[in-house]
Amino acid sequence: MSDHKPQAESTAPELHGILAEYDTPDQLVAASKKVRDAGFEKWDTYSPFPVHGIDAAMGIKMTVLPWITLCAGLTGLGTAILMQWWMNAYDYPWLISGKPTWSIPANVPIMFELTVLFSAITTLVGMLMLNGLPHPSHPLDLVKRFGRVTDDKFFLMIQAADAKFDEKDTRELIDATHPVAVENVLEDRVTPDTMPAGLVYGLIVVTCAALLPVALAVKARHSKSDKPRIHIIQDMDAQPKYKAQRENPIFADGRADREALPGTVPVGHLNDDDHFFQGRANGAWARTFPAQVELSEETMARGKARFGIYCTPCHGQAGLGDGMVHKRADALAQGGWIQPTNMTQEYVRNQPVGELFNTITNGIRNMPSYGSQIPPEDRWAIIMYVRALQKSQAGSVGDVPESERGSLK
Amino acid sequence: MAAASDFNPFQSPPKGDNMFAQITDNVTRIMEAPKPPRAWYIAMGIALSLLTMFLGSITWAAWNGIGVWGNMMPVAWAFPIVNFVFWIGIGHAGTLISAILFLLRQNWRTAINRFAEAMTIFAVMCAGIFPGVHIGRPWLPYYMMPIPNQMGMWPQYRSPLEWDIFAVSTYATVSILFWYMGMIPDFATFRDRSTSTVKRIAYGIVAMGWRGSSRQWHRYERAYLILAALATPLVLSVHSVVSFDFATAQLPGWHATIFPPYFVAGAIFGGFAMVVTLAVPARQFFGLKRIITIRHLELMAKVMIATGLMVGYAYGMEFFISWYGGSSYEGFTFVNRLFGPYAWAYWTMIACNVIFPQLFWFKNVRTNVWAILLIGMIVNVGMWFERFVIICTSLTRDFLPSSWGYYVPTKFDFMTLGGSFGLFFTLFLLFCRYLPMVAMSEVKAFSPAGGHARPHLHHGHDDAAHAHH
Numbered sequence: 001m002s003d004h005k006p007q008a009e010s011t012a013p014e015l016h017g018i019l020a021e022y023d024t025p026d027q028l029v030a031a032s033k034k035v036r037d038a039g040f041e042k043w044d045t046y047s048p049f050p051v052h053g054i055d056a057a058m059g060i061k062m063t064v065l066p067w068i069t070l071c072a073g074l075t076g077l078g079t080a081i082l083m084q085w086w087m088n089a090y091d092y093p094w095l096i097s098g099k100p101t102w103s104i105p106a107n108v109p110i111m112f113e114l115t116v117l118f119s120a121i122t123t124l125v126g127m128l129m130l131n132g133l134p135h136p137s138h139p140l141d142l143v144k145r146f147g148r149v150t151d152d153k154f155f156l157m158i159q160a161a162d163a164k165f166d167e168k169d170t171r172e173l174i175d176a177t178h179p180v181a182v183e184n185v186l187e188d189r190v191t192p193d194t195m196p197a198g199l200v201y202g203l204i205v206v207t208c209a210a211l212l213p214v215a216l217a218v219k220a221r222h223s224k225s226d227k228p229r230i231h232i233i234q235d236m237d238a239q240p241k242y243k244a245q246r247e248n249p250i251f252a253d254g255r256a257d258r259e260a261l262p263g264t265v266p267v268g269h270l271n272d273d274d275h276f277f278q279g280r281a282n283g284a285w286a287r288t289f290p291a292q293v294e295l296s297e298e299t300m301a302r303g304k305a306r307f308g309i310y311c312t313p314c315h316g317q318a319g320l321g322d323g324m325v326h327k328r329a330d331a332l333a334q335g336g337w338i339q340p341t342n343m344t345q346e347y348v349r350n351q352p353v354g355e356l357f358n359t360i361t362n363g364i365r366n367m368p369s370y371g372s373q374i375p376p377e378d379r380w381a382i383i384m385y386v387r388a389l390q391k392s393q394a395g396s397v398g399d400v401p402e403s404e405r406g407s408l409k
Numbered sequence: 410m411a412a413a414s415d416f417n418p419f420q421s422p423p424k425g426d427n428m429f430a431q432i433t434d435n436v437t438r439i440m441e442a443p444k445p446p447r448a449w450y451i452a453m454g455i456a457l458s459l460l461t462m463f464l465g466s467i468t469w470a471a472w473n474g475i476g477v478w479g480n481m482m483p484v485a486w487a488f489p490i491v492n493f494v495f496w497i498g499i500g501h502a503g504t505l506i507s508a509i510l511f512l513l514r515q516n517w518r519t520a521i522n523r524f525a526e527a528m529t530i531f532a533v534m535c536a537g538i539f540p541g542v543h544i545g546r547p548w549l550p551y552y553m554m555p556i557p558n559q560m561g562m563w564p565q566y567r568s569p570l571e572w573d574i575f576a577v578s579t580y581a582t583v584s585i586l587f588w589y590m591g592m593i594p595d596f597a598t599f600r601d602r603s604t605s606t607v608k609r610i611a612y613g614i615v616a617m618g619w620r621g622s623s624r625q626w627h628r629y630e631r632a633y634l635i636l637a638a639l640a641t642p643l644v645l646s647v648h649s650v651v652s653f654d655f656a657t658a659q660l661p662g663w664h665a666t667i668f669p670p671y672f673v674a675g676a677i678f679g680g681f682a683m684v685v686t687l688a689v690p691a692r693q694f695f696g697l698k699r700i701i702t703i704r705h706l707e708l709m710a711k712v713m714i715a716t717g718l719m720v721g722y723a724y725g726m727e728f729f730i731s732w733y734g735g736s737s738y739e740g741f742t743f744v745n746r747l748f749g750p751y752a753w754a755y756w757t758m759i760a761c762n763v764i765f766p767q768l769f770w771f772k773n774v775r776t777n778v779w780a781i782l783l784i785g786m787i788v789n790v791g792m793w794f795e796r797f798v799i800i801c802t803s804l805t806r807d808f809l810p811s812s813w814g815y816y817v818p819t820k821f822d823f824m825t826l827g828g829s830f831g832l833f834f835t836l837f838l839l840f841c842r843y844l845p846m847v848a849m850s851e852v853k854a855f856s857p858a859g860g861h862a863r864p865h866l867h868h869g870h871d872d873a874a875h876a877h878h
Contacts (some may be wrong), residue, residue, distance in 0.1 A: 025858075032623075044622050044624055045622070045623040046622055049594070049626075049850040050623070050629070050630050050850075051626075051860065054626075058624075060623065060627050063631050065628055065631050069635050087555060087563035088565065094563075094565050096567055099567070106567035109572040110566055112642070112646060113572075113576055116642070117582060120582070120636055121582070123632050124586045124590055124636070127628050128617065131625040133625070135618035137618075138618065146620075147601045149601075149621045150433075150594065150601045150621055151430055230548055230549060233472055235472075
């Protein structure tokens with residue numbers, strides 16, 4: 001060995017290793033066994049596809065990759081559990097149909113997905129990193145015949161950096177494996193060590209461009225806007241129409257909303273029966289119910305129900321002016337409250353039904369108008385019930401039909 | 410025939426003095442040829458027209474609002490979700506071939522796995538667009554992701570729709586990783602065979618400096634096995650989760666425990682139909698008949714019979730359960746499917762998915778490429794109708810007759826559906842021309858000279874070998 005050392009020193013800086021080429025995977029496996037048994041460490045074989053049995057022939061140990069994947073999978077699982085718990089049960093508790101905010105079975109699908117996602121990404125990235133990829137340039141790239149490694153040829157190379165490497169002995173060892181060709185691989189003195197300038201600038205531009213969305217998000221978080229953040233389609237912003245209270249130069253009076261033309265009546269609003277719709281007959285308040293209102297038990301029941309909805313809050317169940325609103329206002333004792341009218345007083349009892357109808361329709365003193373809420377037939381039904389209430393407070397035995405008088409006692 | 414092969418560089422016998430070189434030549438000359446076959450240009454023209462229509466109809470829907478579609482209560486899901494489920498189902502065959510058949514050591518998969526995986530990715534891309542546009546404001550889909558937003562709200566993780574977001578995005582990511590990793594050694598082959606500098610740099614970047622080192626192959630194979638093991642439960646879970654979108658709802662016709670396996674079987678059935686739809690023209694026009702042999706097509710036809718029967722069983726079982734379960738609403742829904750306003754869709758589905766695939770029982774049908782192609786296309790139509798039937802018949806007539814309706818798609822619905830095929834085929838045609846359509850390193854490993862194949866599993870490659878000599 002010592003004889004060759006001076007030679008080795010003069011050639012070693014240039015020599016990267018010795019490359020042997022084979023035609024079949026079987027030859028490569030056989031050669032690998034010999035190199036392995038010779039005790040080399042810095043050597044490798046190259047093939048267009050994973051060669052069956054090469055791992056044992058070269059003495060390649062099992063990779064740690066599956067353990068890395070397992071760790072990543074557990075990380076994904078933990079991330080999914082924490083994320084779902086924190087987001088749905090802690091930071092923003094979502095109540096869905098009264099179910100618990102944190103329920104494992106419903107969270108299983110996402111736990112599974114994130115486990116797989118983390119594992120898969122880690123497996124690919126881990127494989128690339130353990131393999132030292134990307135690996136842009138290699139002394140073998142300068143060997144022309146090595147180009148067929150991705151096509152149909154099989155190669156074996158022992159590096160000069162190996163402790164056991166000796167140019168002559170190693171060459172003899174390789175020759176004994178019956179390669180198709182043997183070639184010295186020289187160190188790469190051609191390819192520059194730095195990345196091409198174009199690639200560097202390209203990467204800088206891409207990196208800056210990748211930061212733009214982040215910068216926009218940061219800006220959006222620290223600025224105020226009275227419009228939606230993302231507002232692409234703006235066709236609803238400018239609507240070519242006039243709103244009711246706006247000015248409109250088209251018309252002489254400048255109003256956007258137009259009054260009805262004199263003499264026009266909207267469909268269904270003719271209301272030409274003064275007795276039914278106004279409570280007036282022969283120029284005075286009507287003293288009788290209009291013909292449309294049937295004096296029946298059903299109308300009375302209807303009137304009682306409507307009275308219960310619209311009138312009792314202020315006037316009370318019996319029309320005495322002592323409803324809940326009155327009681328509450330009285331209890332507050334803030335002054336200024338006037339008690340609602342007691343409908344059973346004599347002056348109300350003496351009012352014609354038409355006048356009562358007008359009171360409900362248009363309101364009186366503090367009482368607002370109910371015309372828009374209660375249809376006319378219901379107003380008449382309410383009046384019928386009010387008349388019954390008045391009779392209950394100020395009636396006489398003479399008001400009761402003779403046939404029913406017996407049941408009073 | 411000799412004259413024809415002179416005109417078409419893809420049909421001539423592959424060059425090379427050994428089988429490995431012939432495999433390389435057969436696949437790489439598609440990328441090396443100065444011009445693809447004329448059929449490629451015609452197909453690309455049609456695909457790009459459809460893609461333009463797709464982009465146009467989506468822009469129109471985004472600009473005017475989704476009122477341009479026929480979606481109207483009670484059918485709010487309609488075409489966008491039908492198309493989403495249809496496309497996501499297509500993808501499943503690719504993952505099944507690349508992952509499950511890998512774990513089952515079905516070595517014939519090596520001829521078809523690469524473009525089946527490509528099909529998966531392109532189909533998932535088409536699928537992903539539909540929920541994106543269905544939300545009406547396609548620039549706001551990030552609300553579905555766990556990203557901090559101005560409302561301070563987070564996604565609701567107990568909703569199947571949110572599971573869907575995670576399932577589909579995980580599926581897309583893992584499929585792309587798996588596909589890319591499988592292509593690294595083939596990119597290296599393309600890099601080493603490229604004659605132009607641009608191609609060498611482009612393929613060189615994506616090959617990441619792969620040189621076929623056995624120490625790297627060791628980790629690579631291990632990583633491939635792990636990814637296959639991860640993708641296998643994933644492919645079963647994705648369509649299960651999609652089926653939860655329906656099964657967890659109370660709607661008659663949706664609320665069924667059979668949905669996850671039924672959807673997965675249907676997805677694989679439809680996916681294989683799409684694989685043969687793509688494989689037959691691809692092997693025909695790019696001269697891959699030596700690698701994708703009639704045996705591969707026959708095996709896929711057999712898978713379609715098996716999954717088609719599973720789907721047919723599920724159709725029958727749905728009826729049985731609706732009767733056995735005793736719910737009058739369920740019962741009505743299924744009678745309504747048979748004889749209601751959408752009966753035409755139901756019987757189209759039955760004919761395409763259950764009746765026509767039975768022709769595959771005949772050996773001369775499943776060894777005739779054009780018959781396989783035709784039945785594959787029929788099954789694609791049938792699987793689209795299956796999703797239409799599930800979504801539209803159930804939604805149009807549910808519990809309250811007062812809220813019944815009838816869904817009619819508009820021309821924009823049809824343009825978006827047709828246009829999505831434009832996106833799919835544009836991507837697929839670009840893939841055929843510029844990426845390794847067949848996993849060369851895997852085919853070499855499982856060729857007779859490669860030493861991986863087991864004696865009884867490599868008839869296909871034997872045929873190929875004989876063809877060369």
